[in-house]
Amino acid sequence: MRKTLTGMLVTIFVLYANAAWAEPQFDGKQALEHIVSQVSFGPREPNNPRAKQKTVSFIKQTLQPLADRITTQQFSYKGLPGTNLWASFDAVPEGKAQRIMLGAHWDTRPQAEKDRNPALRNQPISGANDGASGVAVLLELARVFAANPPPVTVDLVFFDLEDMGNINGLPYSIGASQFITANPFYRPNAGIIVDMVCAKNLSIPREQYSQSLAGEIMDTVWAIAKQQDSQVFKDSAGIRIMDDHVPFLRAGIKVIDLIHYPFPDHWHSSADTVDKCSSDSLQQVGDVVQQFVATYKP
Ligand SMILES: [Zn+2]
Numbered sequence: 001m002r003k004t005l006t007g008m009l010v011t012i013f014v015l016y017a018n019a020a021w022a023e024p025q026f027d028g029k030q031a032l033e034h035i036v037s038q039v040s041f042g043p044r045e046p047n048n049p050r051a052k053q054k055t056v057s058f059i060k061q062t063l064q065p066l067a068d069r070i071t072t073q074q075f076s077y078k079g080l081p082g083t084n085l086w087a088s089f090d091a092v093p094e095g096k097a098q099r100i101m102l103g104a105h106w107d108t109r110p111q112a113e114k115d116r117n118p119a120l121r122n123q124p125i126s127g128a129n130d131g132a133s134g135v136a137v138l139l140e141l142a143r144v145f146a147a148n149p150p151p152v153t154v155d156l157v158f159f160d161l162e163d164m165g166n167i168n169g170l171p172y173s174i175g176a177s178q179f180i181t182a183n184p185f186y187r188p189n190a191g192i193i194v195d196m197v198c199a200k201n202l203s204i205p206r207e208q209y210s211q212s213l214a215g216e217i218m219d220t221v222w223a224i225a226k227q228q229d230s231q232v233f234k235d236s237a238g239i240r241i242m243d244d245h246v247p248f249l250r251a252g253i254k255v256i257d258l259i260h261y262p263f264p265d266h267w268h269s270s271a272d273t274v275d276k277c278s279s280d281s282l283q284q285v286g287d288v289v290q291q292f293v294a295t296y297k298p
Helices: 002-022 028-040 049-063 128-147 174-182 208-213 215-227 245-250 279-294
Strands: 069-077 080-089 099-105 153-159 190-195 204-206 233-237 255-259
Touching: 028 049, 028 128, 028 279, 049 069, 049 080, 049 128, 069 174, 080 128, 080 174, 099 128, 099 174, 099 279, 128 153, 128 190, 128 279, 153 174, 174 245, 190 215, 190 245, 190 279, 204 208, 208 215, 208 245, 208 255, 215 233, 215 255, 215 279, 245 255
Parallel strands: 099 153, 099 190, 190 255, 204 233
Antiparallel strands: 069 080, 080 153
């Protein structure tokens, strides 16, 4: 009896160990740590080049031991310097693999124009949610992809200068547009942008540019969310939102946007700080995106 019980326990342990080894899981707490790190550098905006340099170094250093390749692409737009980072994880086995892009903006808005306090509206935001959270999900996914190479080639792209929209007449998504211009032959089969995904009351409805121009990817993502019983994905129509997916959709590349809507109270204000973030929200988004990559069929 004792021998049988021991044998069963050994079997269970071996099965568990194998499962854990074969499929490392996304860790929302680890993603939250990546937010804390980014916020500690200060606002990542054009008037703060030191914080921007620290953030670029942090992203690269985190990815260095994990990715197969990392490319730094610098650009200039109307006198503003910008840096996009592009890390790749090759499919195993290599060959005629499908290619998926996962993207997030790493810059933060230089003004808190939605702040309740008028005196703070010309100050930069911390961007724990609006900026750091998307990057954090990508960096944690990088750990998962390195431990268990995906069946598709995955590109993690970190865009600069997303959040300059309507400041001095500048558009949104400068970095994403520059990325497309700089890489005219880059045609991933599908893409997902993650933006503002850490809030405790996270709500991700179906953003409408994504739904009209890449509906099949949306349906796949929402089916996975339903299967995982995710509470943050809402199977309802959102609005059309300008974000880093739009330049890709305009270029005919099917990229969707996972973004919090209605925008949280702390949006574009001094209240966009780490204490508004939840590792559980990050976990749900990370689990769905990971599953999308692991099971991707064109
Ligand atoms: Zn923003």
